[in-house]
Amino acid sequence: MTPSLGQGPSDVPQLSVPGGLGSTFDVVVVGNGVLGLSLTLVLLRRGLRVTVVGEEGRPMAASAAAGAMNGCFGEVTAATLDNPYGLAKLELDVAATRRWDDWLAALEEDTGVGGIRCASGTVVIHNSIGMAEIDDAGMTAIRTALETYGEPFEAVDPAEAVPWLDPQPTARPLAALFIPGEHGVDSGRLLDALHTAVLRHGGTFVPEHAVRLVYGAGAVRGVGLADGTVLAGDRVVLAAGVGSQALLDTAPMEVSAPIPRLISGLGVSVVLSNRPDAPPPDSVVRTPNRSFGCGLHTVPRGPHHVYVGATNTTRPYPSSDPAVRDLTFLLDCAARQLRRDLWHSDITATRVGNRPMTLDGFPLLGETRLAGLWMMTGTFRDGLHTSPLLAAELADWIIDGKPPVPELELFQPTRPPIQTMDRRDTVRYATVHRLAIGHEWNWSLPVEWPVLLDPMYEAQYRAVAEQLHDTVTPPPEVLAYIPAFPELADMLRIYYDNAGPRAAAG
Template sequence: MNSPAPLSGFDVIVVGNGALGSSLAVELAGRHASVALVGRAHRPYAASSAAGAMLGCFGEVTTALLDNAYGQAKFDLDLKAKDIWPEWLEAISGGVSDGRDILTASGTTVLLNTVGTDHIDTRNFAAIRAMLDKHDEPYEKVDPGDIAWLDPDPNSRPLEALHIPGEHAVDSGRLLRRLERTARDRGVHIVDAQATAVVTDGDRASGVVLDDGTTLGAGQVVLAAGVGAQELVDSVPGLGDHIPRLVAGYGVSVEMSTHDGTQPESVIRTPNRAFACGLHVVPRGMARVYVGATNIINPRPLANPVLRDLEFLIGCAHRQIRRNLWSSDIAKINVGNRPVSLDGFPLLGETPLNGLWMMTGTYRDGLFLSPLLAREFARRLSGEEPELVLDAFAPERAPLAGVSREDVIETTVEHMLATGYEHHWNIPTDWQEYLAADLKPIYRQWADEIDTEFTPPPELLASSRLHPTMVEWMRSYYDNCRERFGAPGSSAGPTLGDRVDEAAETLTAALVWTPRDDALALAAHATGQNVGDLDLNAAMPDDAAETFRSLVRRRADRVPLEYLTGRARVFDLEFEVGEGVFIPRVHSEAMVRDVLARCSTERPRVVDLCTGSGAIALAIAHLRQGATVTGVDLSAAAVQCAKRNAERLGARISGEVEFVEGDASDPALLGDLHGGADLVTANPPYVPHSLQIPPEWAVHQPREAIYSGWDGLDLTRAVADTAIRLLRKGGVLAIEHYDAVADEVMDILWSAGFTSLTSHTDHDGFPRYVIAEA
């Protein structure tokens, strides 16, 4: 100790001389409390001294933060903290300055570059902008080419940028020195030692034991030592049973003297990504910049930089921000250990041991929140009415879980893959989908092995696979909480919306065209509802959830949606479909509409060749009263399906319809109708054998309904010959075709004897059918 003051009789002992602890000591002393501030002068393992000290909350926004009720609560604290920094800096500057002299940056510029992944970087960039708009925080969109100091490698070029003029940075070293000097000036007893245990008196904390054996006594003790506070919690038997344990978010940062003697005016950073803070470069004056920072979850603090992390950090800096950092000097390497609780949220409030308080930040916000939390804790320690709502973050608690287990697993996989991209990996184009598909069941199984009910946050789920000790801590905490607070409530389980989101991600990875729409359709089918009636906030019954998972797996294997639901809706009619029968498509709607407009016969005699499920035949009978329609198909299964559809839709079909089994290329087909038909329609198989098409058709639908010879036109030729024989003079033919062969189809129809040919496009604007007269 550097003071002859007595070792007992303090009002408050603050353990931890980082930004949080020092700020609290300053605030308490300003209220005339007797305070001892305990911590090694060189701050081993501390986060504050290695921090970039960015004074901003908007640049830290992520989608994960906004999707989580507890994340939102933490962001609300950040919003309050940002407004008090100017006043705080002046207050701790002792009248020497207004405090702005330790600011090192004029605003923050956030880059969206081409290094990360769309799921994380693009969405987080959008989330930052959305919150700036929501809270009317000034910002401006910036052309990355106009950011003078920015000169990244072309492979890492930024796509967009925005500048937040109100988010500055301070020099963390100068901030800590200024806090220490202010503390001394206000009479705080600075104790250069490490606290190793909490002293108790019955059910109260009465002091701490130092590493030299000395005991300090006080009426209140505050643990603000970051991850180092865990040793003190462990010193009281049973105290930590229901407090989420603190582990280390070990990180490396560097300070560089720039090769060309320059520095940026503002902070330059990317959105947060890959389990860590975004890459950030912070000006530090005199041609120096701070570059940070990595984040690796570890059971205990680390003191020395790991080569892997140092190489990664400086590689990112010169590739993503400024190329000539490659030639700059590394003046200093910092190692810090952020406190990370087992549920990922701060510990703020009094513990079950009366008079023992905990005050931690998490990840990047401890320094930023320090003046706000210092004032709040000073009020509470002084017996005043609290101003902030911190109940959710009380140290003793069940794990805070603002999202479902499936969301945690999804986020874990996304960030693991994003880490690879930021490491500049090079993998085959489609491997990310394979890797994602393989990682999800791995992490799902791992989460189950840790605990079947409680789920750690994504970064801890990922890192715990490497640290058995961390798994033991989690299981112990979860078991204790289950006994004390009960199992997680049903509200923590996945909602129907959660399951749909997960399914949409699965189907996206499987390259399904409309993943979310298909996921919603399958959820509706599994629960026996219409899509419009789904309550995404409700739970899905277990039996329906199992059915849904099975359906999603099959859809991810590219089994057509209509086969899974057994239904296809076209022409405002719902048709039964099943494997072995061609699925009717919306492309046919325009053809039916246009050919009926071309056919003026009031009660037409109609033949639908290659009828499949009977959709076109039944649509014509539905739309043209008095029509008599015969549907023909080579497949017995298709004919039976068409007959069932006719029976199901009988109340909506005004015309006569029959279905027969027959070959459209048979010269004797419907011989008694020779020259008697007013209208012939056909959607024949028309895919060339050599054409690569999606598996929904190529694998799962009947080949004879899809392929038709080397050019795809074998059945088209047969239909033309049959149709010209069946139609009366002036009768009309409508035939669908592959979009690239409109001219060939028209030549076939000319050669067969048709006239007045017109080519038509479908709803997507592609040539899709020809209408002709006999």
């Protein structure tokens, strides 16, 4: 039986760290992705003794598979701008953008590693594949956000702005926006630089898998490894993406149950060879968000390769293997919508990442009901981009008890479910994005079939929502995948029973 919050294990075993290092730390950070390493680096610069726990290969993590589009306005949708939670996330994204130049400069000074930024600017293309309810609305929302924040941008001819583009005629881009302040970074070089910087500032790494939380008297005491070793610290930060859930599950139910569970936004991406006579664009090139994901995008990887991403499938648990349908869909989209001769490219790398989603669609940032246990995950697609900001804010919050920016406080882990749309709008959103997958996959159907499928999907999603809860509805990207993964419904019911409802916003 799980001990109650106030009782926990009182006999903490003899503490030790592999390699003969010390046994007690000011902070134990679980997770060696971009968020965990960034927080560790800031804490070390503040003079704390910190260790990072995580397997060297980062199995199933999001960071290593990310295309690392280093922007926020290109991610804006109509749903971002019509509720306080979406606007709060946008505010955090904008604030993070303003930190990246200094963050990269400090990393280079610490490590000598340069060239982390691999793309300059972002071109958002509006192509003929999209649906009016998604792409037209998305382009309008992006422009609105840019104008609201006074961010420089330019309406450009996509053929002139990106000569590399050569899609099939039926997928040609009709318009584009160039955002000069949104860039791209090489996630592999970024991870290497962060790792080196942590070592140079005196941090330590424990390349093992943490399997349980150690706690007592209502407070965390450290984490236990699979071999029985305990890493002691009265502050533990779960920053291991979707992998944080397994550790959270070892906490008492009154700690874990009122926190929206972490699930996987499984993404598949590829690195493709590029013809030497057609150099890839210097910028990120992307569509608006659609098909439950971040749209189709490409980021240069030197003169001879391009990164192309990414799919998104909501799953109850992480996975390490690409599905045939996801890889086929991505490659087909790349050749049809970006450049036709990519069909003849070599696949030099296939990457699978598990974006950390939550059951209500928003991050988990702050301290839990177990004193000293902090969470820094659930960021879905925003984790890498917001890492300099979140690392600084969480460090101040953890060390000094300094209240974070108001936007961050909205996403404290223990909370009622956040809703940004009513049930009708959620069901409609899920239906439209489900149909968008078919259109993007170039489906060949009699013209009236999509019209017939529309109300069928809508009825299915409405029935699923009504069976879950009388008033609370999960976000569209969760609702739409419950028929395929019924475990999601069970997870939602447990969370709703323990967290209580929150009125819809917007």
